[in-house]
Amino acid sequence: MALLDKLPSRILTVRGWGFVLTAGVALLFAQVLGRRDLLYVGVLLLALPLVSVLVLRIVKPRFTVGRRFQPQSMEIGSTTTVTLSLTASVAGGASISMEERLPARFGQAPQFTYPSRNPTRDGVSLYEYRLRSASRGVYDIGPVTAEFTDPFGLGKSRHVLGGTDALVVTPAPVELLASALAGSRGSDGRAATRRQANPSDDDVMTREYRHGDSMRRVHWAATARHSELMVRQEESVTTPQATLLMDQRHHSFSTGFSAAFGVDGGNGLSTSPTFEWAVTAVMSISAHLLERNYALRFLDHQGAPALLHSPSAPFPSDEEHHGQGAVAGIAEGLAALELAPETGRRAPADETGGSTVVRAGELARSAAQRIRRSAVETAQKTPHAAYGDDLLDKLAATRHRGPLIAVLGTLTSEEARALASASDYGSASYAIITTERPADSQRQLDILRGAGWHATAASPAAHLPAVWAGLENAVHAASAQPSPSSHPSGPIRASRATARDTARDTTSRGPA
Numbered sequence: 001m002a003l004l005d006k007l008p009s010r011i012l013t014v015r016g017w018g019f020v021l022t023a024g025v026a027l028l029f030a031q032v033l034g035r036r037d038l039l040y041v042g043v044l045l046l047a048l049p050l051v052s053v054l055v056l057r058i059v060k061p062r063f064t065v066g067r068r069f070q071p072q073s074m075e076i077g078s079t080t081t082v083t084l085s086l087t088a089s090v091a092g093g094a095s096i097s098m099e100e101r102l103p104a105r106f107g108q109a110p111q112f113t114y115p116s117r118n119p120t121r122d123g124v125s126l127y128e129y130r131l132r133s134a135s136r137g138v139y140d141i142g143p144v145t146a147e148f149t150d151p152f153g154l155g156k157s158r159h160v161l162g163g164t165d166a167l168v169v170t171p172a173p174v175e176l177l178a179s180a181l182a183g184s185r186g187s188d189g190r191a192a193t194r195r196q197a198n199p200s201d202d203d204v205m206t207r208e209y210r211h212g213d214s215m216r217r218v219h220w221a222a223t224a225r226h227s228e229l230m231v232r233q234e235e236s237v238t239t240p241q242a243t244l245l246m247d248q249r250h251h252s253f254s255t256g257f258s259a260a261f262g263v264d265g266g267n268g269l270s271t272s273p274t275f276e277w278a279v280t281a282v283m284s285i286s287a288h289l290l291e292r293n294y295a296l297r298f299l300d301h302q303g304a305p306a307l308l309h310s311p312s313a314p315f316p317s318d319e320e321h322h323g324q325g326a327v328a329g330i331a332e333g334l335a336a337l338e339l340a341p342e343t344g345r346r347a348p349a350d351e352t353g354g355s356t357v358v359r360a361g362e363l364a365r366s367a368a369q370r371i372r373r374s375a376v377e378t379a380q381k382t383p384h385a386a387y388g389d390d391l392l393d394k395l396a397a398t399r400h401r402g403p404l405i406a407v408l409g410t411l412t413s414e415e416a417r418a419l420a421s422a423s424d425y426g427s428a429s430y431a432i433i434t435t436e437r438p439a440d441s442q443r444q445l446d447i448l449r450g451a452g453w454h455a456t457a458a459s460p461a462a463h464l465p466a467v468w469a470g471l472e473n474a475v476h477a478a479s480a481q482p483s484p485s486s487h488p489s490g491p492i493r494a495s496r497a498t499a500r501d502t503a504r505d506t507t508s509r510g511p512a
Helices: 002-006 014-033 036-058 179-185 220-226 257-261 273-290 326-335 360-380 389-397 413-425 438-450 464-480 490-509
Strands: 063-070 073-075 079-088 096-100 111-114 125-132 137-141 144-149 156-161 165-170 204-208 230-234 241-246 295-300 404-408 429-434 454-458
Touching: 014 036, 036 156, 063 144, 063 165, 073 079, 073 326, 165 326, 220 230, 241 273, 273 295, 273 326, 273 404, 273 429, 273 464, 295 326, 389 413, 404 413, 413 429, 413 438, 429 438, 429 464, 438 454, 454 464
Parallel strands: 073 165, 241 295, 241 404, 404 429, 429 454
Antiparallel strands: 063 079, 079 125, 096 111, 096 144, 137 165, 144 156, 204 230
């Protein structure tokens, strides 16, 4: 038996190899002793395993494989239950050993035997197992591999049954305090306003005629019903809006340790610890706003829809997210979001990081030079550059319609100046710079804060709720600084915005 166990078992079983060895011995003795009966026995013993292997190779088993996830997509750290259903096209037969293929991060693959102990009335065998993942991504679950044997147990054949199903693992949002946005739309995120508008049959309200009301507002149908003069009164509730920017550039998140040891997060995605922290921050902020009835505008660093290049996004071209299901849609889009490919040249090392302590005297002496350089550099930026005109034009179209929140990677001083001018487009502007060395971003934080941003820097080890709550301190610190109108860059930003709006108005009116 020890000899049989050492023989290859991918084609023949131990019993099959025993038949082969016995056939060899019978043929040998038939040749030596000249016994024809031993020859017949040897040929028969040798033919049976060969025929079994041939039949297993030719006859393909037909199975219907179904797979269902509950829930359909799971968050990081949670558990999903996989229900596997198997149905054979031909009922009956011997038991079959099967295995479900899984990515290596899910551990040992589940093994089971078909048919199950308690199949359904339709002959469907059901199996359940649970999966848990510590990183986001889209993982292929399956297919099922089955090991078939012939009725005599002589040969083996492995077949792949069914295909794969994608399991979406989304980032898990973190509960955030509502205090950071309390000043923009109220503590609950809602804003109700009364305004006179072009009425429709759905939103029209009526009241009694008052002296001075225009006769154009008379509602004649209501007047006929009430036998007195009634006028239209329209009431509308505006949905609070917010804009969320997400930096997705490769070099902004692949610095330091990540750049030295690669940026593969183990989930097949191009990512890094800082980018994973930024994804969690974006997921948490999105859920925080959408659950408070905000209409969220989600953009990337170029002004394009933030989920445009995500293979897991259900609607990648959408930049507006609101209503029921918006949180789940953003979560699915963030599941497979990767760092954008490297484009353009990288800034010098002295621009990507600054000193830990920046002296106020140096900032004051170089303020005018920085503002003049930023105006020239902004004009020379290409249309599709990070924080360029494409992004600023989109932000200008929704000026002062809600807070502007930016989750950023490592910035250069020029990029910080380009983004600084966008603070005028939000009712309040917040920025979180994600970097492995937050102290090196002090120069960029000063630029953003000087332009009116409530900015802070955080490392991947930082506690997100504490960083979010710390924006309140950034608000108070920014309010202690000179207002944008008294800041040296105020007139330049105002004139640039006025010129942009004037050009847009001229284009919309057309030639006189």
